Amino acid sequence: MDVTGIETVDVVIGSIVNFNPVKPISHPGPVNFYMAKAPTGASLAEFHELAPVWFKIYSDGPEFTSSGTLTWPTEFAETIPSSSRRLGGGVYLLRVVHIGLHLANFLNGAQLYVVCAHISVSSGTGTMRPNLLSFPGAYSPEDPGFFINIYHPFPRSYTPPVGDVLVC
Template sequence: MKGITIVLGLAACIDTALAHYRWTSLVANGTKSADYYYVRQNTNYNSPVTDVTSTDIRCNAGGLSGSSTNVATLTAGSTVGFQLDQSIYHIGPILVYMSKAPSAVGSYDGSGSWFKISQLGPTFSSGAINWPTQVDKYSFTIPKSVPSGQYLLRVEHIGLHQGNQAKGAQFYISCANVNVVGGGSGAPGPTIKLPGGYSATDPGILFNPYYPVPTSYTFPGPAVWSG
């Protein structure tokens, strides 16, 4: 996985539409699905969500309904991933959440509780911060003890190239409809609601990645539940 290094004095990245990207496919059992086969189609094209108080923060604009989206069967403990339509360009972390559907996941709007299962942030060295960029896929593990059932599986990349200003963070989000089998009796948590679990002033959202060069990063949302 390649990275991009920010050193002292580096200017902010220029925000262009060409740098935007979408999580379009689910990767399971080593196979990449067709675009929007298991991933809910949004109506936002490749524009990010910027309002953390909007219901769009759940599954992107137009993503609250998944009735026309197929359901992927995933085995608890297996490695899965999300594929992008182009490589991540902007600096910022990647986070993955799950939310259990009360019935059929296709009709679930994500209004329940969400727990985090994976996150990837920067590494630090003397005078530099190194972000995970120039990648077009992110892989992670479905916790082995997660209870079986249907879930929304949510991925986001938070673009922080304008994060040093109020409401400058950009959220690139997709949700997939999944059915987890072979699960356990774990109690996922801590949990948050979306919206509600993020604030525009959270230190991992209102974040200056440039100068002075950061020496740490605080992920927004709850701690990762590994099961």
């Protein structure tokens, strides 16, 4: 992977990170934000970790209307967890995953749209040990957030896929 020319954005714990797609998200489904810290002494260009290193900082879900239909958000802004002093400063990958559920009533029908950003987090001390995830491998086609009919009958609840949002 050639990362020449990729910019790393400086953020402070408590900063808002916006995800504004070039085109509005047209497929119904959730968006999750994950972060993974680059190993000490390694750059993001050298980051090829398949072990559990990812933790979730944000997960959205649908709004359930009075008519029973689902409405999904299309724009996103999330705060780098400000309540956590255990989020150590350093270089991180921020992974934004939109899960298109328009064909999720078929096994393996959910579609993943993934984008990553390089961020450098200033401040914060310590080592965090939330539930860590691996990509690939965190999702299964049978997960409730992946294998669901969102059209008929309309679901009355939605369980997002894997990982709890980091709350410290």
